Amino acid sequence: MAPQDLGTKLTALVVDDNRISRKIHQKLLNSVGIMKNQGVGNGKEAVDIHCYGQSFDLILMDMDMPIMNGIEATKILRSMGICSMIVGVSSRSMESEIQEFMEAGLDDYQVKPLTNAKLKSILDKIKPNFTFK
Template identity: 45%
Template sequence: MSGKMVLGNDASSSSSDMVDTNKNLSVLVVDDDPLLRMFHDSYFKHFGLKTQVTQNGKKAVDLFHLGASFDLILMERDMPVMDGVEATKVLRAMGVNSMIVGLTAPISRREKRDFMAAGLNYCFEKPLSINMASFLLKELNKNNIGSNNN
């Protein structure tokens, strides 16, 4: 699936409505690129989510070992220390039920299939667009994931 996604008219909503709906949701942004971490962090803060960022999969796994939990995890695929594929596998093996969304540079179908098989809910090319972020928030709210799911 490419980073481009076409959504119907109901995908747009006012920012204030989205902030009210999402104020109890949290997101973890896992990416080794500091600019993309900041960029994705600001998207979800704009929508009213509590956000945290970290620069590799090992640090994300460590957060869960320490008792942290998040409703949504944005997981970069290629990172040092522990990549997104391995981190996703470890989180799922730990019983983490959060929505995990892979973010990648353009990759082959096989690489995407392997990343999805690690336990992703969705996979998009980065950077995440406002439409994709809105889609993910609607999915979280639709699935009644208002409490943290680790």
């Protein structure tokens, strides 16, 4: 498989209650070749989608959401045995808040807004040979 084909093989879930942020992150994923991506509006929806059998290589998880926040959702996903790379993407910058989110089971944390450079650093951890489109 050629390196540029790796992006088309990756799947991603964007979990964010802000519709605009969710769409921006999905477009960013599309722009680097991750065409199989989906968005949901809260942590409960992220848990539910996994309960119905879907799985993803990458989950971009917001911290502050109604119904179920990112910390709760991450803990539940990990307790379900979900091994996807879960990256917290939030505007929170206090070390104690980030630490609490990381301890929930995150693999990485990025401060919003997500950029190509931040996404590349995430993808390098999943697929070191990933080539941006």
